[in-house]
Amino acid sequence: MSQLFHYGKEQVGRALVESGWGWLPTVGWALLAAGLIGQPRELVWAGSGVVACAALGSWLVARRRFHAWGLAATTQLHGAYLASLARRAEGRTPDAGTTLQRDLTAIDKVAGFYNVLVPAVLGVGASWVLLMGLSLWQHSLVATLPIGCLVVVALVLRLLTSRVSRRDRACLHRFVALGQLFLETLGGLTTLVSYEAGTLFGQRFASQSERFRRATMRVLQTQLASLIAINGLVYLTLLLAPLALRGPLGGRAAAFVTLATLMLNGRQLGYFSHGIKSQRPALREVFGLLEAAPRVTADLPAHPQQLVMRDCAAAFDDQSLFKNVSLTLAPGGLTVLCGANGSGKTTLLNLINGSREPARGAILLDGQDLAQFSAQKRASVIGTLGPAPQLFSGTIASNLKLACPDDARRRAFLARWQLLAFIRDLPAGWNTVIGENGRLLSPGQRQELALAMLLLTDKPVYLLDEITTSVDRRTTKHLLDVVGALSRSHLILWVSHDPLVQAHASKVYQLAGQLALKGGR
Numbered sequence: 001m002s003q004l005f006h007y008g009k010e011q012v013g014r015a016l017v018e019s020g021w022g023w024l025p026t027v028g029w030a031l032l033a034a035g036l037i038g039q040p041r042e043l044v045w046a047g048s049g050v051v052a053c054a055a056l057g058s059w060l061v062a063r064r065r066f067h068a069w070g071l072a073a074t075t076q077l078h079g080a081y082l083a084s085l086a087r088r089a090e091g092r093t094p095d096a097g098t099t100l101q102r103d104l105t106a107i108d109k110v111a112g113f114y115n116v117l118v119p120a121v122l123g124v125g126a127s128w129v130l131l132m133g134l135s136l137w138q139h140s141l142v143a144t145l146p147i148g149c150l151v152v153v154a155l156v157l158r159l160l161t162s163r164v165s166r167r168d169r170a171c172l173h174r175f176v177a178l179g180q181l182f183l184e185t186l187g188g189l190t191t192l193v194s195y196e197a198g199t200l201f202g203q204r205f206a207s208q209s210e211r212f213r214r215a216t217m218r219v220l221q222t223q224l225a226s227l228i229a230i231n232g233l234v235y236l237t238l239l240l241a242p243l244a245l246r247g248p249l250g251g252r253a254a255a256f257v258t259l260a261t262l263m264l265n266g267r268q269l270g271y272f273s274h275g276i277k278s279q280r281p282a283l284r285e286v287f288g289l290l291e292a293a294p295r296v297t298a299d300l301p302a303h304p305q306q307l308v309m310r311d312c313a314a315a316f317d318d319q320s321l322f323k324n325v326s327l328t329l330a331p332g333g334l335t336v337l338c339g340a341n342g343s344g345k346t347t348l349l350n351l352i353n354g355s356r357e358p359a360r361g362a363i364l365l366d367g368q369d370l371a372q373f374s375a376q377k378r379a380s381v382i383g384t385l386g387p388a389p390q391l392f393s394g395t396i397a398s399n400l401k402l403a404c405p406d407d408a409r410r411r412a413f414l415a416r417w418q419l420l421a422f423i424r425d426l427p428a429g430w431n432t433v434i435g436e437n438g439r440l441l442s443p444g445q446r447q448e449l450a451l452a453m454l455l456l457t458d459k460p461v462y463l464l465d466e467i468t469t470s471v472d473r474r475t476t477k478h479l480l481d482v483v484g485a486l487s488r489s490h491l492i493l494w495v496s497h498d499p500l501v502q503a504h505a506s507k508v509y510q511l512a513g514q515l516a517l518k519g520g521r
């Protein structure tokens, strides 16, 4: 909770002030009650006015604003989370896309803290203060009535809860049993097919599914019924209040309405607590990451001037893929690697980035043997991009933020290299949601975004594997210009069959069991 306060300080502050809208109806009812139990008539008018204004104000203004603050606070948390992730992973592309997705969803859910919890807590507090005041003023009856109502509501809720969880449990057991049956049948599928028992299996599966569907529907019906019961109680209280406004019951009516406000806010708190509970494991991860120690310093040279592959060999299952491969990468020009499918180009890149160890030979970065360093440490200086990049389903902007949390540097970099020009044609621009692994973008746009993300990580060494297969000619030329310019200061090895890419290279190597220099400018 304290972390939520910490990250949305500004929003919590505003919500506290604006929650005054939530307090106003309560104050209004207090004035109304005072007027009705014998105080000056003007108080009745004042009370009615305040109630009307407050109700209008809270519906027209506060709700929308709370929503905006919830959004602003979660955006801030998103940013902090992605920045920590980028630092922790030391540029490693997060391989657990689903975890990332889960964490970001959990952050979205905490918006409720800013737009539900703060106003609801204040509303509950204000209602209680008024109830106490009224009970002191009106003696025991006003005090006992609402408290009695609360007890009844609590008992009804308790009853409903135990009923719902019993049904939930029954439904879950049914679900597990169904899953078990399915797995068993799947295990014996070959037998089923041999005995042509497919139809029987189909019938059994259909009847199990139907039973499961009915059980689920019953749970949903019970949950709906409990919700209707709560709402019914709240609205009945509100409905009864005006009937009792005339005469000496005015104070009690105010108490009823206050109680209804209390219950409405209580229901909001219930929603919030349910939402947060379901996200607790993910939130623990998120805040654990935010509080974890920052960047681990890499021992590898931050600005290496030479990468040497010395007499390297790779083999799978004792089958040699290539041997005696020696290669030097240095700033000052692009190095391209080509070769037939399956000749081992990707494997060669994997030897450099540490995903695979060479069967023989060594790879040195400014004279330091890379074998001494973990794959994670290598990833802090070596960036790799393949033909199937990993993106997450946020917006283009949030994906880029993961690669480079520094807004100014990110903007300057993209502007300098004129990258991602296609964004101008997207209606939502940088805020375009790209879907899981960027599926809402075209393959070429996905590839361009992934390359921009890689280059934003600002590594001294880049390994590119067939990154322009889905990219059009014009964009390929542009990417070549960018990568070509960067190759003057960076060490870049690009695997490509494309003659256009090869034409831009200062050295072109061909891999076919061994490595041979094929050409270059």
Ligand SMILES: Nc1ncnc2c1ncn2[C@@H]1O[C@H](COP(=O)(O)OP(=O)(O)OP(=O)(O)O)[C@@H](O)[C@H]1O
Residues within 6 Å of the ligand: 316, 317, 321, 339, 340, 341, 342, 343, 344, 345, 346, 347, 348
């Ligand atoms: N983990 C592995 N286990 C066994 N064999 C593998 C493994 N990874 C790759 N290979 C084999 O090694 C050979 C080279 O694969 P690699 O992906 O390096 O080739 P490539 O030159 O990049 O091919 P392409 O041009 O199609 O991308 C292939 O025959 C492949 O089947």
